[in-house]
Amino acid sequence: MSETLAREDLFEPAFLDRLRTLALRLRKRRQLMRRGSQATPATGFTREFKDYRHYTPKEDYRAIDWRLYARLDKLFVRLYEETQELNLHIIVDTSSSMARPFPEKRRQALRFAVALAYLALSGQQRVSLYSMNETVKQELPPLRGQGNIEKIIQGASHLNFDGFTDLTRCFENYRPSRQRYGVIFVISDFFGRDVNTAAEAVSRAATWPGEVHFLQIMHPQERSPELEGELELAEVETGEKRRFWLTKKDVQRYIETFDAFADNLGRACASHRIDFFQCSTVEPFEERFLDMLVRGSALTGSA
């Protein structure tokens, strides 16, 4: 099914203004949080001074710290952190289940994607946008510079939500190169072929070079469906139909199964040092976005 979202539906005119404000709020909150906080042991991409070491011949003499030579009468070379460009990989689940029967999921997922991209572009970082259903497909080449946000928005608006999610295959095939080392955000509902598929896929994602974040978007009715009686349920991804006779007791069991799935996924992520974040379509986007970022990410420099 080919469905695209109008730009106006996805982003209101004031959305980008709010995003800028959001970036400022994020910076402010980050500064506030830094006070008293300890540096994280995570590997960073800063330009700060790192260390000294003895000069050895054939080295670039321009790196000698002459002031130190004057004081100590020994040749030392200043070492700097190697400046590396941060890459943000945004993988959006474009299977049918992200658009139907609850289009709010697509809207929420794309908002997260654009907001993350904006944040990265404004930090002069490269942003890549991928779609994921049966396989992972790069929708936009790596973009850099704040002026490319419009391209990102256009690309996100024209994403085609169709097909089914093959998490195993997608996570198997996708692997960012060393050159594109960075932060990876996977925005999905993580509904695979089986309840254990998502947890298995986590182990594959753990091998990706970089910082991985899983963002699960879901609709409240996916957790507690308002269904009862004789029903013919049709899965939007595969079109498979099943008949059920649901009672309140069955719905309660469904909720328990769903919660067990989410808990299992969360535990699997935690065990592989992958950040797992859930967001419902009815929750206020801006609050949840900030909540997600303050949990710590290289993207925001708080890692």
Added chain:
Amino acid sequence: MQFLNPSFLHLAWLALIPLALYLFRRRAKRVQVSTLLFFRSLAREHQESAWLRQLKRILSLLLTLAVILFGVLALARPASDAGADTPGSMVIMLDRSASMAAKDAQGQTRMKAAQEVIRQRVRSLPDTVIVSLLAFDAKPSVLLSRSRNRRELMRLIDGITPVPREGKVDGAFTVARRLADLEKPSEIWVVGDSAPTFEESDQSAEVKQRFTQVALSSPLNVGITGFQIRKAPLTRGRYEAFAKVSAAVANSRAVTTALEVRIAGRLSQLREIELQPGASSSIILPLDGVRGQRLEIELKTPGDCLGWDNLVLAPLPELKPLIVSWFSDTPDPFTGIALGALVESGKLEILKGGSANWPPKEKPDLYVFEQWAPKDWPTDRPVIVLNPLQSAGPLRVRSLGAKGVPHSSIRLVAPDHPVSYRITSTRLAITQTSVFESLGSLEPLWLAGAETVLAAGEINGQRIVASAVSPSQSEQLALQPAFPLLLGNAIYWCAEQSDALSELTPLKPGSWLSTTGLVKWTEWDGSRIVTASDQPQGSLLEVRRLGIWETSDGSMGTSLLSSSEETNIPKLDGKLGDAPAPVSSRFSLAKAGGTWPQRLIWALLAVLLIESFLFHRKALY
């Protein structure tokens, strides 16, 4: 096949409900979901294919329709053999006389057997048949008149119990005939142990008569068919009981029965009597006792089928003095001597007077007129006329003069008559003083030559004893015990029905007792002696029990069956009418699946079971 309750067939429209529900059934709601992952784990998933689902739906509809069909048919009660001769109305006549209490070897009374027969027949009757129920003993009682209410009919049938009374079908049949005439074609169905006599003239195409006999196949019964307590003549404070013991004609063999006589609970006499089938034996039992003591005469016969006629309970009475008014202008001294001898026994009071004293101020129990009779003949009391000199009342007499005609011998014409009891005619010489020109309905007892000298009998219900003998001139008579014996016999025979002896006369169930207070009973219920009480409606109480009754004013008496008809328990005779279905055949019918409604109910339950298994076995509620 026809339906006994065809009105229930209208309920077949109920089949439209599942049909409508099937045609306009709510389709399953189709809902799109993001994933079926979490639904698959639920147990109530219907994974069958569409064609199987459709097949199941149709099968479920068919089974539901079958359930309704079977239910409606069961309610409509189909019957394959309701019979082409089903009448438009039926009058059921159920015998509830004493003999219906006869029990078989299993202890089942004939009444229970009759009720079972009626229940079976009524169940097989279509609801459209109007039924009347009439129970009869000595008199008929219409319990249900022209009704289609089967439940009420069954309730009334179950409530009928045998009563200790004789059964007389004639009166009941007249009532039944009138009921049957109201709704033709009709059937009068008599259920009892003895066959009624159907008149040929009563048989018609529109009113059929049918009899079902529920008698025992081999009855054995011996019972007391007659009983009376009387004072022993010329004795003081002594009684004698007369009892007649009979064996039923249908008894298969001669029976030896033990007769026990108990007074105040103590065994007084014990006799063994052997009776051939249909034979009777009369026994006079001298009794010693005082008023109020209970006399029990019980027959103990092994295998006896009817208990009501096996025991007689009676109180020993105390006789009031019998008041005799003796009117004579010239009383015979020998008559005076004889009456004096009776007075000495203490049970007789003589009021002596002449023609001038007629009529007496207080009415006696008995008049004795000697050589005189009033012109206004008393009709309300028995009369003994001795040596009449002229016609009086119903007697036409011609006097033979003062000397009379001597006879050297007399002849006893009716030696069994109570007046002649214990009197022998040998060496009796009399002098006849008058000739009876017309005796009316009086029976000659003594003949002297060709002339009647002693006669007794009833004229218009009045007992009269007339003697044409002069005691003073018949010395051989007057000086022998025969004369006071004759006078005593005559007095007691005449006064037999008087108030003084009324306590000795037993009542029969169905008769009325005049009393206003509570009546206490020492009742024989056929198997044991129990106490009971009855409150009379107004001043009369219908006697319904056997045993000793005692009114609030101290009067006592006895009530007993004493019926040779009821004691004579009939035997089952296949020629007399329809025989009830034997028990074994009924059981075999039940084994084979029962009646049509029963089969349909079984089928209904089976279908419900199949439907539950096919469609609801995985249901969780």
